[in-house]
Amino acid sequence: MTSQELKEKLSEEDIRTLLTRDMGATIYYEDDDIWITETVCHHGKKAKLYYYKDSMSFHCYTECGQMDIFEVVMGFKGYEENEFQKSINWICIKLNIDNCEYGFGKQEQISDWEFIRNYKRKHKKNVAIEPLKPYDENVLRIFKKWFTLDWINEGISVETMKKFNIMYSTWQQKIIIPHYDINGQLIGIRGRSLIEEDIDLYGKYSPFKVGRKKFYNHALGQNLYGLNKNINAIQRKRKIMIVEAEKSVLQTDTMFGEDNFTVALCGSNLTSYQKGLILMLGVREVIIALDKQYETLDSEECKKWAKHIKDKIINPLSPYVVITVLWDTNDLLPYKASPTDCGKDTLLQLMDSKIYVDTSV
Known part of the structure; x- marks a missing residue:
C-alpha cells in the first residue's frame, strides 16, 4: 500500500485529529470547503494555514506554500526531505493504524520508494501563480x-x-x-x-x-465566479458585491438580470489573486455580503466573524476602494444564511442599511 493510498483512507476527522490533538492547532474558521488554522507547518502563530476539503490539500500563506498532510507533518516535526517515511510512521502511530498491515511499520522498507525518490519539499514563497488551464x-x-x-x-x-x-x-x-x-x-x-x-x-x-x-x-482562489457574466454591470456601476457561494450569484442574477454586479469568492477569504482582479476592474466600492455566521449580535461568535472579515477582506482592500458591509442588525436572516437567500426585498433592506467601514483610523 502506497502513501497515496494511506492519504486517501484518511477521513476528514482523521485530519482534524492530527491537526488539533497531535499538532496543537486551533481551527479558527470552518465551512463546507475549508478550515483555517495557525501555521503549525512551521510552528507559526498566524491563522494562515488553509485546508481545502475538496482536494485534501493545505496551503500555508506565509512560508510553506502548497502541501499535503505528509508535508505538514514533516514541517511540524522538523523532518528532512529524506525522512519522508517518518511522517508516514508518525501518522500511523497517532491514528493507531496497523503498521504491519499497511506496510509502513518500523521496518526499514516501505512499498513506495519511487514516490519518496521523487518527493521534493515545496517552498512556494514568492513563486508566481501559474494561470489556470482551460478544460475541453x-x-x-x-x-x-x-x-x-x-x-x-x-x-x-x-x-x-x-x-x-x-x-x-x-x-x-x-x-x-x-x-x-x-x-x-x-x-x-x-x-x-x-x-x-x-x-x-x-x-x-x-x-x-x-x-x-x-x-x-x-484553484477557487484564482477566479471570481460570475465575473465573466457580470463584468459589464460591475464596470458600468463601478461597484462589486462579493458573496461566498455560486448560488448567491445566481439568485442576484434572477433578481437584477443585466444589472447584477455580484461575484462569488467560493469561500470566505479574499486571495491576493482575487484582490488583483477586483482592483483591475476599476471599481470604487466593494460591498461585502458574506453569510451570517452568528446567531446574535452580542455574541463572541459575531465578534470573531467580524474580525475574520476585517482581517481577510477589508484590510487588503481598504487602501484602494470604499468598503461597505451587509450586516444583519435587524435579524432578517436565519443563522448561516446568505444575504441573498431570503429574497429581493430582504436583500434590498440589507443594502439600504449597509455599514460604511471607516478605514481612516
Missing part, C-alpha cells in the same frame, strides 16, 4: 439541461440557470456548476450534491469527478 468544454455534453426544483424554490430562475450553463448529472444526482474565467474559458466544474448521505460524507460542493481519477477542479 465537450465534457459538458455528458450532463443534462435539467433544472431542479430545489434551486427554483431557492430563488434561481430557469432563465438564470441557462445563462450560467447550470446542468444536472443524472447518475451522481448533482447540480453541475461550470466555472469560467474572465475570458469565458471553462476552468473547472463543481457539483452540488442533492443526496443527504453524500453531503454528510463529502459536503455540499465538490469538484466533479469522472471515473476514479479525473477531477475537473481548479
